[in-house]
Amino acid sequence: MVRVTFYGGVNEIGGNKILLEDTEKSLLLDFGFPYKRHKMFFEEYLCPRGAAGLLDPLTMELIPPLKGLYREDLQTPQFWDNFKDKSQYRTIENIDGILLSHAHLDHSGHISLIRGDIPIYSTATTAFLAKAIQDSGKSGLDQQICYYNPNKYDIPAGWRQSSYTSDRAEPSIQRQFRLGDIDPSLLNSQSIDFWSVGFWERSARQKQMDSRSLEKSDLSGFNMKCFPVDHSIPGACAWAIETNSGWIIYSGDLRLHGKRPELTREFVEQAKLLNPEALIIEGTNAGRDKNASEQDIFINAMQAISGGDKLIIADFSPRDIDRLLTFLRVAEEYDRNLAILPKDAYLLKTLRLLDLNIPDVNENDNLYIYQKTTRPSDLWIRNLATDYERKTILADEINAAQDEFILCFSFFDLNELPSIRPAEGSLYVFSSSEPHDEEQEIDFRRLHEWLRHFKFKSIGLPEEIDGKWEIPENETGLHASGHASGTDLLDIAREINPRKLIPVHSENPGFFVENLSGDDIEVMLPSPGGSIDI
Structure with a gap:
């Protein structure tokens, strides 16, 4: 037994x-x-x-x-x-x-x-x-x-x-x-x-x-x-x-x-x-029976971004490499660059050891690493910045070319916005693998305040309906569950x-x-x- x-x-x-x-x-x-x-x-x-x-x-x-x-x-x-x-x-x-x-x-x-x-x-x-x-x-x-x-x-x-x-x-x-x-x-x-x-x-x-x-x-x-x-x-x-x-x-x-x-x-x-x-x-x-596929995400993201000439922020779950690669594909289709964070670059470098289909940040023309304003205490981030020096991008550089970038940020990175100074009408695309992430408690109310202050448009972002945070019915196509x-x-x-x-x-x-x-x-x-x- x-x-x-x-x-x-x-x-x-x-x-x-x-x-x-x-x-x-x-x-x-x-x-x-x-x-x-x-x-x-x-x-x-x-x-x-x-x-x-x-x-x-x-x-x-x-x-x-x-x-x-x-x-x-x-x-x-x-x-x-x-x-x-x-x-x-x-x-x-x-x-x-x-x-x-x-x-x-x-x-x-x-x-x-x-x-x-x-x-x-x-x-x-x-x-x-x-x-x-x-x-x-x-x-x-x-x-x-x-x-x-x-x-x-x-x-x-x-x-x-x-x-x-x-x-x-x-x-x-x-x-x-x-x-x-x-x-x-x-x-x-x-x-x-x-x-x-x-x-x-x-x-x-x-x-x-x-x-x-x-x-x-x-x-x-x-x-x-x-x-x-x-x-x-x-x-x-x-x-x-x-x-x-x-x-x-x-x-x-x-x-x-x-x-x-x-x-x-x-x-x-x-x-x-x-x-x-x-x-x-x-x-x-x-x-629950509604599940968009990763290809659906690509198609819906293409439609959401179509015609946009302002900065775009893509917010998705950490370590969701499929979603990162989907937005890289979107960026390539619209002749934009995808700016990722150092942790994302570390994961890509790691996964490429086992799978050469994973893009090399140094070799991919559309991939950049956003360098935050605060000097990091972690030595690995400084060393990464040295190894990828020609692929790092700063807030002022994104500000000067907002129609050329999709920026991979989460709620916890929004304190960089005062340095970036996004133009009114920039787009925030919320594309989590789960509508309410299993690993991070996101304060949606505070997120809405940030976007309102910087006059962002948003799509896929949960709204408060009768005390519950729900994604608008016509915007659910940007979320592909991991389950x-x-x-x-x-x-x-x-x-x-x-x-x-x-x-x-x-x-x-x-x-x-x-x-x-x-x-x-x-x-x-x-x-x-x-x-x-x-």
Whole structure:
């Protein structure tokens, strides 16, 4: 008998934390950041305290109380005495690996708290993206997915309160990634160098890293299959695990209307051949059937921009490379330039290591990197600016040629507008992969004020209707969800035809009960922290 316990992703979108146990063996299926619950308690200036180690996320029930799972440098020997009375408390030590479906933080974020000796299984693209996102992002405790900084627990000089602080005497430790889709020996030398070192140093005081070479996916005791699928971030995959009860399929996040639907269709065909005992499937869009394709986005963006002679801002989800390339295509069609941010350039440079179809910023005539007004503290941004010196663009240069640029900005970049001085009638195109982004809480009311102040026109931007923020009906064609529609989810389930179906990553799991009642599929609804025996 196999036991599957659901510590996250139940009755919520994201935060997947699923434990699969088969006799003496066990796996975690993702270990994501629960944005919805996090926002119940925290905001930008009220955050979990990194100096308190595991205390805040455990106390606020953002992570399950599983003694033995987490990094020892974030806990003291007596730490767990405070959590033994929790209903989900248990000791768990023999985790054979984490099957990571993709690099979105709602699936990967809390890996940062897990022991460093537990291997992570992913596609090569997901591994490289995880490193690039960390290299170019914040250095906080909840960002240490690919590598982490060991902590020490002590009392700083002149202080009475003990705390966890980074041990500067110890090198950073890279986690062990094992690739499910590519033999690491086939990677080129530039890819190996990136994995072990990176493109640019983060800071002049950057610590050395105890790097670990990429390995092949070879998990003793489990027969696993990795299936690439289409999602709103490159490298997404589904997993199949052969257990004593039969094959169990974990879909991760997937869609059929994106740029690579053939990947998801191939997964469905192969999963069906396994005659699976159970399918753990995402249900983000359960009950919703409208989904524009990436080609629809291109056509609708072309129409929205047609005839415009002012500055255009394109706002889309971070790390949505498909959307970035769509707007690059739009820019090329209208003889404009696409100005991206340094983090975007870092991701493109990373992905090009694995896919030469990804454009080279230095070689593409229509790609530029916007250089912000504030001098960055991160050394990698300054080094990037040096390497791409002839492709950097400044606010004054965009101001002088506003009809020649599409600027990739989000809400959090709008403080650059006073320097750019956009002309009245400039266009703000809101084109998120989700109408309300899973990873960022956008203050739409404040966004509207910015656009009103600078006299922007907008399209695709949610408006407040009866207390809810909704995209105008005639402007929804600029949004392509990263998740399959309700109809597509049912088609996927019926085609794979598992004996049992378990919906996760959904606020409407009952959708599957209602619509599969006439099929020979038993729908089993998980409960938070509850287990299902298969």
